[in-house]
Amino acid sequence: xxxxxxxxxxxxxxxxxxxxxxxxxxxxxxxxxxxxxxxxxxxxxxxxxxxxxxxxxxxxxxxxxxxxxxxxxxxxxxxxxxxxxxxxxxxxxxxxxxxxxxxxxxxxxxxxxxxxxxxxxxxxxxxxxxxxxxxxxxxxxxxxxxxxxxxxxxxxxxxxxxxxxxxxxxxxxxxxxxxxxxxxxxxxxxxxxxxxxxxxxxxxxxxxxxxxxxxxxxxxxxxxxxxxxxxxxxxxxxxxxxxxxxxxxxxxxxxxxxxxxxxxxxxxxxxxxxxxxxxxxxxxxxxxxxxxxxxxxxxxxxxxxxxxxxxxxxxxxxxxxxxxxxxxxxxxxxxxxxxxxxxxxxxxxxxxxxxxxxxxxxxxxxxxxxxxxxxxxxxxxxxxxxxxxxxxxxxxxxxxxxxxxxxxxxxxxxxxxxxxxxxxxxxxxxxxxxxxxxxxxxxxxxxxxxxxxxxxxxxxxxxxxxxxxxxxxxxxxxxxxxxxxxxxxxxxxxxxxxxxxxxxxxxxxxxxxxxxxxxxxxxxxxxxxxxxxxxxxxxxxxxxxxxxxxxxxxxxxxxxxxxxxxxxxxxxxxxxxxxxxxxxxxxxxxxxxxxxxxxxxxxxxxxxxxxxxxxxxxxxxxxxxxxxxxxxxxxxxxx
Amino acid sequence: xxxxxxxxxxxxxxxxxxxxxxxxxxxxxxxxxxxxxxxxxxxxxxxxxxxxxxxxxxxxxxxxxxxxxxxxxxxxxxxxxxxxxxxxxxxxx
Numbered sequence: 001x002x003x004x005x006x007x008x009x010x011x012x013x014x015x016x017x018x019x020x021x022x023x024x025x026x027x028x029x030x031x032x033x034x035x036x037x038x039x040x041x042x043x044x045x046x047x048x049x050x051x052x053x054x055x056x057x058x059x060x061x062x063x064x065x066x067x068x069x070x071x072x073x074x075x076x077x078x079x080x081x082x083x084x085x086x087x088x089x090x091x092x093x094x095x096x097x098x099x100x101x102x103x104x105x106x107x108x109x110x111x112x113x114x115x116x117x118x119x120x121x122x123x124x125x126x127x128x129x130x131x132x133x134x135x136x137x138x139x140x141x142x143x144x145x146x147x148x149x150x151x152x153x154x155x156x157x158x159x160x161x162x163x164x165x166x167x168x169x170x171x172x173x174x175x176x177x178x179x180x181x182x183x184x185x186x187x188x189x190x191x192x193x194x195x196x197x198x199x200x201x202x203x204x205x206x207x208x209x210x211x212x213x214x215x216x217x218x219x220x221x222x223x224x225x226x227x228x229x230x231x232x233x234x235x236x237x238x239x240x241x242x243x244x245x246x247x248x249x250x251x252x253x254x255x256x257x258x259x260x261x262x263x264x265x266x267x268x269x270x271x272x273x274x275x276x277x278x279x280x281x282x283x284x285x286x287x288x289x290x291x292x293x294x295x296x297x298x299x300x301x302x303x304x305x306x307x308x309x310x311x312x313x314x315x316x317x318x319x320x321x322x323x324x325x326x327x328x329x330x331x332x333x334x335x336x337x338x339x340x341x342x343x344x345x346x347x348x349x350x351x352x353x354x355x356x357x358x359x360x361x362x363x364x365x366x367x368x369x370x371x372x373x374x375x376x377x378x379x380x381x382x383x384x385x386x387x388x389x390x391x392x393x394x395x396x397x398x399x400x401x402x403x404x405x406x407x408x409x410x411x412x413x414x415x416x417x418x419x420x421x422x423x424x425x426x427x428x429x430x431x432x433x434x435x436x437x438x439x440x441x442x443x444x445x446x447x448x449x450x451x452x453x454x455x456x457x458x459x460x461x462x463x464x465x466x467x468x469x470x471x472x473x474x475x476x477x478x479x480x481x482x483x484x485x486x487x488x489x490x491x492x493x494x495x496x497x498x499x500x501x502x503x504x505x506x507x508x509x510x511x512x513x514x515x516x517x518x519x520x521x522x523x524x525x526x527x528x529x530x531x532x533x534x535x536x537x538x539x540x541x542x543x544x545x546x547x548x549x550x551x552x553x554x555x556x557x558x559x560x561x562x563x564x565x566x567x568x569x570x571x572x573x574x575x576x577x578x579x580x581x582x583x584x585x586x587x588x589x590x591x592x593x594x595x596x597x598x599x600x601x602x603x604x605x606x607x608x609x610x611x612x613x614x615x616x617x618x619x620x621x622x623x624x625x626x627x628x629x630x631x632x633x634x635x636x637x638x639x
Numbered sequence: 640x641x642x643x644x645x646x647x648x649x650x651x652x653x654x655x656x657x658x659x660x661x662x663x664x665x666x667x668x669x670x671x672x673x674x675x676x677x678x679x680x681x682x683x684x685x686x687x688x689x690x691x692x693x694x695x696x697x698x699x700x701x702x703x704x705x706x707x708x709x710x711x712x713x714x715x716x717x718x719x720x721x722x723x724x725x726x727x728x729x730x731x732x
Contacts, residue, residue, distance in 0.1 A: 609732040610732065612730075612731050612732050613728060613731050613732075614727075614728030614729060614730050614731030615724075615725065615728050616661075616724050616727065616728075617652070617653050617654075617661075617724060620652055620653055621653050624649055624653075
């Protein structure tokens with residue numbers, strides 16, 4: 001048995017970096033703090049790759065299945081012998097894959113940040129928070145039990161809050177970070193309820209026993225039915241609610257576009273590649289329960305994912321802030337991942353959706369972080385976030401141009417880039433499950449290609465804008481991660497995921513299904529062509545299209561007024577009818593009681609202060625009369 | 640009879656103005672208690688002497704306490720130039 005106990009250091013090294021940089025960062029020179037953070041990440045990236053190699057290729061498989069290994073497990077909090085919360089490291093195909101994804105993307109973002117955040121105030125704080133985030137995310141993915149996952153889930157939320165609100169003097173950034181934290185916290189309330197119901201029902205927190213297909217949780221788990229659904233289904237729905245919040249699915253997606261107020265490396269790390277896939281990871285982790293015990297919850301997962309992907313794609317077609325287009329694109333792609341999980345079965349070819357979802361997670365992390373880092377390079381050069389201020393940048397930013405183009409081709413699903421393979425698997429899985437869902441997702445693929453190339457052409461082609469100062473290509477620390485990620489996007493499509501990461505650990509055969517592949521490529525090319533015609537040169541076609549779709553355009557541009565709806569619900573309904581009366585009650589009745597106790601005491605003591613008159617004989621009088629009273633009472637009560 | 644003496648002492652304690660007179664009343668109370676002990680001793684336990692021993696205690700304690708009281712009164716006189724108990728009322732609200 002190969003010893004994997006060293007993997008406990010993979011989350012702990014960034015934590016160490018966080019402590020060092022957080023406490024002593026301002027005493028170090030900025031360059032040193034950046035190097036320290038990046039070195040820590042570099043070490044754990046290498047460790048993750050070693051772990052992956054050892055796990056997938058050097059550890060013998062039992063029964064052709066990749067085993068779930070507990071590399072490290074200690075009891076952290078013990079209530080009774082049966083009720084205890086452990087902390088540990090769990091290695092199984094998806095967690096090892098996530099280790100690679102998180103550490104690689106984080107490492108790239110660290111290197112990039114050395115260049116991007118250069119000279120900014122709070123440089124050390126940034127690296128400290130990045131390390132904190134990496135620690136939290138790694139702790140989440142290697143969690144051995146659902147409670148540990150919840151703890152790190154909340155930690156990830158905190159890190160996200162700190163990073164989005166990094167420019168804390170900007171009111172919009174502060175508001176965005178509060179929004180992100182509150183929305184995800186609200187969703188986590190559902191997650192906690194789900195955890196409590198689940199663990200109460202199955203008497204365990206541990207993932208290995210919960211997700212064992214032959215174990216007690218799945219075979220006997222379904223509890224009493226409540227309103228038509230079993231207890232297990234309810235708990236899984238609540239657990240999924242947490243995933244909805246963290247992964248910015250409808251209706252908890254509102255925080256994601258606003259989260260773009262944070263620095264761009266933050267958007268790349270958190271909101272493209274890692275934190276937002278935590279919800280997908282959660283469903284994947286609990287997948288045996290979803291597949292066997294609660295197919296109803298799985299249906300909900302499917303439809304939420306499908307709706308979110310369509311919704312986000314429509315909105316992304318109208319946005320002008322480049323980071324917001326990418327944010328909605330993220331929401332759409334995660335919708336794909338959720339959909340793929342939802343249509344999946346368990347075991348062998350049935351589990352195609354599961355494998356496709358994980359595959360897409362992997363490739364998406366690479367190309368989406370590439371897109372965000374590229375956007376950061378563009379913003380760095382042009383000092384503006386808006387497409388309307390850009391154009392013709394291909395002359396000035398060659399490396400950024402090429403890598404951005406690679407990423408756009410990947411997301412549009414053009415072979416031989418990796419996006420084609422992963423998206424194709426998802427479409428194949430959907431095709432076998434439900435033709436309507438396949439059609440919707442096929443249309444969304446076309447929309448994806450369209451809005452991504454709208455973005456690409458508007459930035460790099462389009463009009464020849466005169467810039468105040470010539471945009472310069474980004475420094476090496478920023479372009480090298482772009483190149484590395486572009487290479488990854490190009491070649492990661494060829495990784496044989498069907499042999500490594502499947503729903504039950506056993507590899508299975510897949511092949512390209514031409515009936516799915518050819519239409520998906522065609523619609524991708526069609527989307528690119530439409531964008532080419534409309535945006536490559538400045539025309540009035542976009543304006544005419546906007547007026548043609550007038551009503552839909554206005555709604556999509558305003559994000560379907562969901563934010564306004566939420567503000568209405570919270571301000572007019574919740575604040576006025578629920579929060580205000582409660583606040584009134586608290587302020588007047590509860591505080592009033594406390595205050596009146598104090599006032600009464602004060603008034604009474606003022607009145608009876610004359611008792612202390614200083615006159616000895618009065619004291620003696622009171623003393624003696626009291627004694628007499630007692631004597632008389634005692635004599636009479638003795639009977 | 641001892642009860643009568645006791646309450647005469649209490650009345651004196653509560654009524655008199657001169658500190659020394661108050662002290663005399665306290666002595667009266669103590670003595671009345673003494674007599675009480677001896678009386679009960681004679682009537683209830685003719686063969687034992689416990690009451691008498693305690694009376695002896697009380698006499699000794701009374702003497703000591705009278706000495707301390709005189710010392711306090713002297714200090715009060717030095718401070719207030721009066722030994723009228725109604726004038727010694729600084730420790731009040």
